[in-house]
Amino acid sequence: MIKSLNDLNQFRKQYSDMLALREHRNARGTRMNIMVCGGTGCLSSDSDKVIKNLELILKARGYADEVKIIRTGCFGFCEQGPIVKIEPDNVFYVRVGPKDAKDIVDEHVAKGNRVERLLFEDPLTNARVHTQVEMPFYKKQVRVALRNCGVINPENIHEAIAVEAYEALGKALTQMSRDEVIDVVKKSGLRGRGGGGFPTGLKWEITKKQESREKFIICNADEGDPGAFMDRSILEGDPHSVIEAMAIGAYAIGADKGIVYIRAEYPLAVARLNTAISQARELGLLGKSIFGTDFCFDVTLKYGAGAFVCGEETALINSCEGKRGEPNYKPPYPAQEGYWGHPTCVNNVETFANIPVILTKGAEWFSSMGTEKSKGTKVFALAGKINNVGLVEVPMGITLREIIYEIGGGIPGGKRFKAVQTGGPSGGVLTEKELDTPIDYDSLLAVGSMMGSGGMIVMDEDDNMVNIAKFYLEFTMDEACGRCNPGRIGTKRLFEMLNKITQGKATMAELDAMKQLAYLIKSSALCGLCQTAPNPVISTMKHFWNEYMAFVKDVDHPRGEGRFTPKNKIGIKS
Amino acid sequence: MKPLEREFPKKMYDELGAYIESLETTKGALIEILHKAQEIFGYLPRDVQLFVARKLGIPGAEVYGVVSFYSYFTTKPSGKHIISVCMGTACFVRGADKILEKFKERLGIESNETTEDSLFTLKDVRCIGACGLAPVIMVDGKVYGRVKEEDVDAIINEYRGKEAKEVDKVLK
Numbered sequence: 164m165i166k167s168l169n170d171l172n173q174f175r176k177q178y179s180d181m182l183a184l185r186e187h188r189n190a191r192g193t194r195m196n197i198m199v200c201g202g203t204g205c206l207s208s209d210s211d212k213v214i215k216n217l218e219l220i221l222k223a224r225g226y227a228d229e230v231k232i233i234r235t236g237c238f239g240f241c242e243q244g245p246i247v248k249i250e251p252d253n254v255f256y257v258r259v260g261p262k263d264a265k266d267i268v269d270e271h272v273a274k275g276n277r278v279e280r281l282l283f284e285d286p287l288t289n290a291r292v293h294t295q296v297e298m299p300f301y302k303k304q305v306r307v308a309l310r311n312c313g314v315i316n317p318e319n320i321h322e323a324i325a326v327e328a329y330e331a332l333g334k335a336l337t338q339m340s341r342d343e344v345i346d347v348v349k350k351s352g353l354r355g356r357g358g359g360g361f362p363t364g365l366k367w368e369i370t371k372k373q374e375s376r377e378k379f380i381i382c383n384a385d386e387g388d389p390g391a392f393m394d395r396s397i398l399e400g401d402p403h404s405v406i407e408a409m410a411i412g413a414y415a416i417g418a419d420k421g422i423v424y425i426r427a428e429y430p431l432a433v434a435r436l437n438t439a440i441s442q443a444r445e446l447g448l449l450g451k452s453i454f455g456t457d458f459c460f461d462v463t464l465k466y467g468a469g470a471f472v473c474g475e476e477t478a479l480i481n482s483c484e485g486k487r488g489e490p491n492y493k494p495p496y497p498a499q500e501g502y503w504g505h506p507t508c509v510n511n512v513e514t515f516a517n518i519p520v521i522l523t524k525g526a527e528w529f530s531s532m533g534t535e536k537s538k539g540t541k542v543f544a545l546a547g548k549i550n551n552v553g554l555v556e557v558p559m560g561i562t563l564r565e566i567i568y569e570i571g572g573g574i575p576g577g578k579r580f581k582a583v584q585t586g587g588p589s590g591g592v593l594t595e596k597e598l599d600t601p602i603d604y605d606s607l608l609a610v611g612s613m614m615g616s617g618g619m620i621v622m623d624e625d626d627n628m629v630n631i632a633k634f635y636l637e638f639t640m641d642e643a644c645g646r647c648n649p650g651r652i653g654t655k656r657l658f659e660m661l662n663k664i665t666q667g668k669a670t671m672a673e674l675d676a677m678k679q680l681a682y683l684i685k686s687s688a689l690c691g692l693c694q695t696a697p698n699p700v701i702s703t704m705k706h707f708w709n710e711y712m713a714f715v716k717d718v719d720h721p722r723g724e725g726r727f728t729p730k731n732k733i734g735i736k737s
Numbered sequence: 738m739k740p741l742e743r744e745f746p747k748k749m750y751d752e753l754g755a756y757i758e759s760l761e762t763t764k765g766a767l768i769e770i771l772h773k774a775q776e777i778f779g780y781l782p783r784d785v786q787l788f789v790a791r792k793l794g795i796p797g798a799e800v801y802g803v804v805s806f807y808s809y810f811t812t813k814p815s816g817k818h819i820i821s822v823c824m825g826t827a828c829f830v831r832g833a834d835k836i837l838e839k840f841k842e843r844l845g846i847e848s849n850e851t852t853e854d855s856l857f858t859l860k861d862v863r864c865i866g867a868c869g870l871a872p873v874i875m876v877d878g879k880v881y882g883r884v885k886e887e888d889v890d891a892i893i894n895e896y897r898g899k900e901a902k903e904v905d906k907v908l909k
Contacts, residue, residue, distance in 0.1 A: 207867045207880030241869025389825035389864035427772060427809055428865070468768055468807030469863075485767035487806040503765070546827030546868040553869060584826070620826045634829055638863075644806070 164447040166455045168333040171324065174446075178325040185250045185314060195230045195272060198248040199259075200313065202237030202399055203392075203431055209261055210245035216264035226272055236400015238313035240300055242552035243283060248295065248313070255295040256281040286550055286572050300551045303570050305532065307540045308356075308393075308516040309556045312400030317435050320442035323403040329448050331522035332407045335414055336454045341371060344415040348518065350526035352538030357383055357474065357511030358586065358615040359691070360537075360604040363518075366508055370416040370498040373506035378418035380409055381502065381509045383479060384425040384432070387471035388587030389638065391618035393542040394512035396554055398425070398432035401516065402439035406462060408518035410453065413460045416508050421462040424479055428469065436464065471588075471642035472692045474616075476501075476509040478644065489646040490690035511616070513542055533559035537603030547583075547620040550575050557602075564598040567621060578623040582706070586615030588635040588642075589695035591702025592628065611702045613695070628707040629714060632699045633661040639696035650693035653684040657697060664714050674715055678704060743814070749777050750788060757792050767793065767803055771810055780811045816851040816858040818896050820844075821875040825864030832886075833872040837861055839889040840874075856900060857893070 165171050183190035185198075199205075199214050214232055221227050238246045243257035247267065254277055256267070263281055270276045282291040283298055292298050306312075315322040323329075335344050349364030370378065382405060386394040398405060409421045425433055440462055443449045451459045465483045472478045473488040476497050482488035483502060501507025517539060521529045530538045537559040543566065546552050550572035557566060563583060567573065574580050582592040585602075591612035593600070600606050604614050622631065636658045643650040660677040663669045681697035681704075688694045704711060756773050760766050770789055771781060778785050781804050790797040804810045822828075822837045837848070840859055844852050851858045867873045870882025874892070881892060 203865075204867045204869045207873075208870065208882060241867070244869060387863070390827040390868060392864070392866040392868065395866055428862075466768065466772055467809075468772065469809035470807050471863075482768065483765065485765040485769070485803070487802055489806075544868065546871065547830040552827070552871070587826070618826065620830060622830055626830055631830070634826070 165329070166447065168330075168337050168454065171329060171333050171454075174321070174324050175327070175330075178321040181322055182315070182325045187251045187253075193229055193231050195252075196250040197230060197232045197267070197272075198235050198250060198313065199232060200236075200238050200244060200246040201234035201317075202241070202244075202312075202396055203429075204237065204241035205244035205246060206431070208244050210259075212261035213245055213247065213259055213264055216261045217268065220264055220268045221272070224268055224273065226268065230272055233316050234318075235315065236312040236317045237309075237396040237554060239304075239309065239396070239554035239556075240298075240551065241554070242550070246313075247281075252277075253294045253296070255283060255292070255298065257283045299572060300553065300555070300570055303561070303565060304556050305540050305558050306556045307520060307529075307532075308397060308513050308542055309400070309554065310520065311404065312396055315401070317400050317402055318438050320403060320439065320446065323401070323439075327523060328403040328519070329407050329443075331519035332410050332414075332448070333454050335411050335522060336456045336458055341415050341417065344411060344522070345371060347522060347526045348415075351521045351529040352526075352533070352536075353514065353517055353521060353529065354537065354604060355511055356513035356517070356541065356617070358589070358613065358617075360614060363510060363514055366498065366510070367412060367415050369496075370418075370506050370508040373499060375506050377420075377505045378413075378416055379502045379505055379507040380413045380416060380418045380421045381476075381479065381483065381507060382409055382421065382423040382515055383474060383476070383509050383511045384423055384429075385467045385473045385479060386426060386429075386512075386616065387474045387642075388616045388618045390546050390620050391544045391587060391616045393544055393554055393617055395426075395429050395432050397512050397516050397542075398429070399435050402432075402436045403443065404519055405436075405512055405515045406439055406443055406449065408515035409462060410449070410460045411518055411522065412508060412510065412515070414458055416506075418508070419459050419461075421460065422465050422483055422502070423462060424465045424467060424473070424483055426469070427466040433464065433466070440464075470644070471638070472644045472690070475690050475692055478690070479509060480507060487644070489644045490692075492689070513617075534601060534603045534606075536605055541602070541614070541617055543617045543619045545571050545619050545621070548574055548578065548623040548626070549621040559603045560601040562599050562601055563593060566602070566619070567598070571621070574621065574623050576623075578625065580621070581624050581626060582622045582628065584612075584620045584622070584631070584635075584699070585618065586613035586695075586698070587618045588638045589613060589691070589698055590615045590618075591698045592622075592631075592706055594706050611705060612698070628703040628710050629661065629665055632703040633658070633665055635699040636661055636696070639692065643693055643696070647687075647689035647693065649684045649688040650690075650696070653680060653688070654693060654696050656680060657684065657700065661700070664711060667714055669715055671715060674711060743782065745778060745784070752777055753785075753788065754792065757789075763793050767795075767800065768807070771800075771804060775810060780814050782812060782814075786812075813849075813851070814855075816855050817900075818856060818876055819858045819860060820892075821860045821862040821865065823863075823865050823867070823871070823873045823875070824861045825868065825871075827864070827868035828872040831871040835886055836872055836874065836884055836889065839886050840893075843889055843893055856896070 184196045247256040247259045266278045345367050353363045354360045470488045473482045475490045477491040478488040497507045542556045640654040640658045645651045681700045684697050786800045790800045848861045
């Protein structure tokens, strides 16, 4: 049991050896750690079998005592999975199959020789990269929210404590007042990472000010944006950071119950979160009188059931109450009347993951990163037509060009970059012209897209933008909850119009009508989901008007869906 | 005439009933209960929904309202193998729509339908989070990454083959 900050420090000292090799210090007994990625991406390409084979071969060769295998959370470089990292050598192996286990043991473990064929090959120079820090994918990244993903075993609270988990909570409870905690978060400039960008400290302050016998803190882990998976990776790779941050938030706003609303489609994240919660309870880090203070807090899980709109906070609260996940009119805001009518603070997983480090390292440290109004870092899920698919965490203000060409390694197959969709189905496209725009909340809004939860889908010259818009509209049409007319009927009509266009049956007048309808939905829908639903249409119309025109005017295309012949292939509208 | 709904063994209802009674409170627990029910019965037919409604003392319409709202809940029985084609954005731009079409053509069914022999149910799902392997499909729990149109037949046959082997075993 941990009853004071002192106890926690003792624990940390006791377990710090577990991490010694990974921090390139000498460790007693063990000489090598083999870190194998156990994230969903790598598991689906057999990383479990890699672990099993490594275990068997290590045992057969007599290395079982001196070499330890650690199943970590996501390293982020999902394109190259399964990933195996050898510490303290800092060697990063990619696309490791179960059959490669033998070479890793017989060459690397036994003789200290790197297995060249498993090293990452730089697509630009074709040279093998020997260490993780030299890899272009990692060079520009600054890992704050993902700081422990790929570093610790998420199913072991001792490793988490060794990397300073629960230190911030201890500090907050024993040395800081509730206002001081809120003040630090406010000063850090942290804004909601789920997409809205609302200042987190302010949200906490508003909830704290409410007079109520009962308050709640909810973690929004209903990651619905198709193509974004940072929240899942954080929960799978570092669940304790989220639990700790929820406790800190609960202390600040005056809540004693927390709920994690999580997608049922994330079984691994659910399992790891459950493990983490019960381990925290065992050590007294959740439950009654935490750190010997009179602060009590516990966390329960509520499962989503597949509804994109439940990412909206009022809808999420309805769903937590077991109802249809339809949004409510605001005000009252959840901070005033939320879960069962009590003041409730809803924050996103990634937002929470930032909190503990902000408290331990200070607001100044955090706000030294990023731009004037968007502080810190942001995790993006880079996917689509890009060489290095994966999760990247970069300081706010980095340009799209840096992300796509330096971290992402450019477009595969020598194709030309066409556009990138940020903000998922609620966002818009950014084109070549915006490649040098600094990425932060406000500048993305200014160019007609949004930050969203951080999905970043790259498209190349082969992608038809009208089809892309139609794809997103189909998604929002399916996911619109039906509460308001613009959402229920408007998105359906908009989709039908797009369908007609891509079938080559639409007229100019219909194209104009579609534009009008898009703006009408934007201005009249009830909640964020449908207010932003027309964004993909509006932004592709703005940047790729020619592609819409090609469908409308081209008589050779009576059923031209998805086809784009060179004759009418038009690039970016200049 | 509409065929009668399948009758489920009492044991299944008992299990669900016991689960509901084990809950500290049923306030706000409808979704959890439906998750459990779907786990037990495989899907949520009308009878099961009514059973839940009566247990909780709420109108059947309220239960149906929730069941029909969430895409995770299904009111139709599934085939033996569920083929989920990821239609997340990352998979879409890498050609998932063509993969889905190919499955539809080969199985002769639309999305969310089951083949006549009850062997396959085809689903288009939102992002299973393996974007690095796009386009991705999942059969039951197994993920197939970087799927090409040519692979579709092999994947279907893999499961048909397994089925045939099982039948052989039984006949022997």
